[in-house]
Amino acid sequence: MDTLTFLIDRFDGTDSWRQRYEIPYKPGMTVLACLIHIKERLDPTLNFTASCRSAICGACAVRVNGHALLACDTMVDNLLRIWGEGALGVSPLGNARVVSDLVVAWEEKVERLRLARPGLDAKPEFSAQKGCRQAPADMQAIARQWDCILCGSCASECNKLTDSEKDFLEPFIFTHAARYAGDSRSAVPMRHVEAMLEHGLWKCVHCMECVTKCPKHIRPGEDIAAMRHMAVEAGHTDGPGPRHAEAFRTDLGATGRLNEVKLVPRTEGLVSAATKHLPFTLRMFAKGKLGVVEAARLFMADNPPVENIDGLRKVLAAERSPS
C-alpha cells in the first residue's frame, strides 16, 4: 500500500466534523508520527497533545477505531493487521470533555482525583529523622499502581463511566486510592477505601476495559476488587454489592454451586425479592426458566452438594480469613 488514510474527529469549540487525511505509507510509523506528519505537512490547525514520545508522559492518548491507545507507543502496521488497510478513525479519548480536536480537558478529572485523598499519611514510627522506608516486598505490592502516567486510557471505554459519571469515577482514580490504601507505610489505609466506597466502589461492571486499555499494564479492576476486599474485612458489608459477592462465597462453601433462587433475597432482602422482583420471577416460571417446585426446593433447602464437598470445604476453610 502507498497511502494511509485517516478520518479524524475535529472540533473547533463550536462545530464538529470528521476530516479525511491521506499521507504516504512508510513501514514502522507510529500513530503519533502520522499525526505530526499531518500537522506539519497538511493541516497546521489539527490539534493534539504529545510530549515525551516514549510512553511515559501520558499526553498523547487518543482513540483509534474507538479504542484508547498511546499514539507514540502504537505502530500503525499493527493496527492495519487488526483492521485491514481501510481508513483508520482517530478520535479524542472517550468519557472526557473535548477541548479541541483530539485534546481533552483534565481539570475536572484532577479535581475528581482529589476524592481518592491522594497522599501518604505515614505511621507514627516514621519521622523526618528516621525516614519512611519500607521492605522491597511491600514496595512491590504497590509498584504497579505507581506506574500510572495519567493518560486517561483506562477511562476512555469504561462502560460504567460511559453510562454515568455521577456515581462512579475514572478507573485511574481507584488505582490511585489503592496505591495509598495498599502502602505498608500508611497510618490510615482505610481513609482511601472509605472515600472510594462513597464514589461507586461497588458499581464497577467488570467490563475489563480499564485492565485492557492501560498502556502501563496496571489493572484498575483488580485495584477495585482489592479495595472491596479491604472494605468487607473492615466491616463494610452492607449494600447490594458486598451482599451479592458474599452470597456467591456462601454457596461456594455450602454446596459448591450457586443457588440462583436465594441470590436475590440474599442480595436485596426478602421484601425486595417478593415485590420488586416478582414480575421477573413470574416471567421465569412462565417460560420454564425455573420450575415452581424446583424454586421451592432451592429456597427451602439448597442444591445438592458437589462430589467431595468435604474436600472443597476443607480447602476453602483453610483459606478463610479469621473473622
Added chain:
Amino acid sequence: MKYAFFPGCVLHAAAKEALSSTLAVAEKLGMELVEIPGWSCCGASHVQDVDPEAALVANARNLALAENMGLPVVTACSTCALMLRQARATLLAGAMGRANARLAEIGLRFTGASEVVHFLWLLADASEQWTRKVERPLDHLRVAPFYGCHTVRPPEIMGYESHLNPQSLERIIRACGATPVAIPERLRCCGFHAVFPAEHTAMRMTASAVTSAARAGADCLLTPCPLCHMQLDMYQPDALSAACGETPVPVLHLVQLVGQALGLTAKTMGLGRHIVDARPVLKAAAGSCG
C-alpha cells in the same frame, strides 16, 4: 477430541438450554465432553471481592480435578473461562505452591497440565469443517453478534483473537449461512455483573444493545456467554420498559445458532425457554425449526 467439560453454575440452572445445546452440538461435531466430577463455582467474578484466596483455591481444585482426567478443559461460559484462565495464570506465575499445600490435604495437585478453552474457540477453529454439515442454512437470518466482555478481555488472559476486532462470531455466523450485523455494542458490557449494585446502569446497557440490534435490522442478538444471555434476554422486558417500549429482539446462545444450522430440534435446544421467543425468526429464516 475429548474435553473435560466445565459447565458452570448457570448451565445447570437458568441456562439449561445452553447446556443441552452445547452437548448436542459437540456430539454432532464429534467432540466428547465429559463433565468434571465435583467441579465447583468459579467465583463468578464476585468471590474475589470478599475472599480472593477462596476464589483462587476453588479454581486450583477445579483445574486439578480436570488434570486428573488427563484432558484439556472446555467451558461454554465466558466468565467461567476468564476465572479459570486467570486462576491458572496466577497459579503458574507463583501461587501454585501455596495452593498445592492446601490441595495436598485432599489428595489433589495442580500442575498446569490442562489448558482452558472457550467452546466458542473450538467452534470458530473448526468452522470450515462443520459448515459442510449444515443442514439448515440460515440464509435469511440477520444476526447481531454480542461478544461479552469476558470473551475477549483482558487479552493477556483470554488472547484467542484480537480484542479490538474479534471475528470468531462473525466467522461462525457466516458458516451457518447467516449474515452478521454490526452494532456499536458488539464489544460492550451487558451489565450482568452489576445488575444489583448498579441496576439502572445495567438496564440501560441492556436496552442499548437491544435497541441497536432492532434499529440495525437484526433478527436476533447472538452471544457466546450465558450470563450475557441472561441479562439480554431475561432482563430485556425490564430494560425496554425503562427505555420506553423499544422493539424486543430475541437473543440466541451461540450453540443454538450452530445447533439450528446443524439441524438440532427446537426441543433439544430449549428454544421454548427464552423470555423473548426466538422461534419465529428462526422459522422465518430457515423454514421449520424442528
